[in-house]
Amino acid sequence: MRARIETEAFGNSSNQAIFMVSGWAMPKDVMHAFALRLSQRFYVVLANLPGTSLDERWISRSRIGPNYDIDALSEQLIEVAPKEAWWIGWSLGGMVSTYVAARRSSQVLGLITLAASPSFIKREEWSHGMAIEDFDAFAEFVEQSPEQGLQKFVMLQAKGAKNERALVKQLQSFLPMKTLNRVALIGGLRLLKSLDVRREWSLLDVPNLHLLGGKDALVSSKTLEQQADVNPLQQCVVLSNCAHQPFLEEEEACVRHIENFIDANNT
Numbered sequence: 001m002r003a004r005i006e007t008e009a010f011g012n013s014s015n016q017a018i019f020m021v022s023g024w025a026m027p028k029d030v031m032h033a034f035a036l037r038l039s040q041r042f043y044v045v046l047a048n049l050p051g052t053s054l055d056e057r058w059i060s061r062s063r064i065g066p067n068y069d070i071d072a073l074s075e076q077l078i079e080v081a082p083k084e085a086w087w088i089g090w091s092l093g094g095m096v097s098t099y100v101a102a103r104r105s106s107q108v109l110g111l112i113t114l115a116a117s118p119s120f121i122k123r124e125e126w127s128h129g130m131a132i133e134d135f136d137a138f139a140e141f142v143e144q145s146p147e148q149g150l151q152k153f154v155m156l157q158a159k160g161a162k163n164e165r166a167l168v169k170q171l172q173s174f175l176p177m178k179t180l181n182r183v184a185l186i187g188g189l190r191l192l193k194s195l196d197v198r199r200e201w202s203l204l205d206v207p208n209l210h211l212l213g214g215k216d217a218l219v220s221s222k223t224l225e226q227q228a229d230v231n232p233l234q235q236c237v238v239l240s241n242c243a244h245q246p247f248l249e250e251e252e253a254c255v256r257h258i259e260n261f262i263d264a265n266n267t
Helices: 028-038 056-062 070-080 092-103 132-144 146-158 164-172 182-194 198-203 223-227 251-265
Strands: 007-010 017-021 043-047 085-090 108-114 208-213 234-239
Touching: 007 028, 017 028, 017 092, 028 043, 028 251, 043 070, 070 092, 085 092, 092 108, 092 182, 092 198, 092 208, 108 251, 132 146, 132 182, 146 164, 146 182, 208 223, 208 251, 223 234, 234 251
Parallel strands: 017 043, 017 085, 085 108, 108 208, 208 234
Antiparallel strands: 007 043
16 A cells, blocks of 8 residues: 655654654645754654655655545554654644544644644634635635745745745745645645634643744734633743744744653653
8 A cells, every 4th residue: 555644754763753744735844954953852753744745756656646534634644653752743734633632642642733723714712713715715826826826825924934035935945846736735725724623622631732933924823822721731832933934933942842841741
């Protein structure tokens, strides 16, 4: 059976494991430097979401349509993750990791999310998400012009960052233009629209840390105000000068928070 999830490993496999899941439309390569930094102490396995890759050989080999059903996706990620690992998820990857950690906690030592919200979309009793009309307009734009849609997404990710122009160029260098998979983009957006893990967040029975950017234009740090007391095992941190990719903007601060959190919760 051909694997649906592309992974890459860093560090010594005898060390404690971290399983890291990238976000919508962004290949795991954007998290390489962060993974390498963490691999100084941990064994890090870095995963793409289905259908997203910079590797043309991988795309040609897989020949499997990307599956964005949340339960199927969860099983595919569990299949390639180390059996005992701390899960770190960025953006959509953080929402999916929250779902896995709540429903399959025997597979997860603890959860860390980066720039992830329990619900990306505004819903009843959830005012901090994107208006559904704006989300639908963006999704339609991506469907009609995937390349331009990804360029717009990069601009939104970098908006508010201290060095916005440099960050845009950095993110653009990782866009999978030659390996762009339109089905994966649309599937990921549909999941992002439907996924609501507020209940899963409250039910987490593993230690969980949530890092958000105070300048993030896509995921408001105010979401933590609504989530502040929903789970006794959680810790929430706002990196006040970061936008949507704190692991690029303040790598050392993220590493410090993660290492301290794991050290404090290791049994």
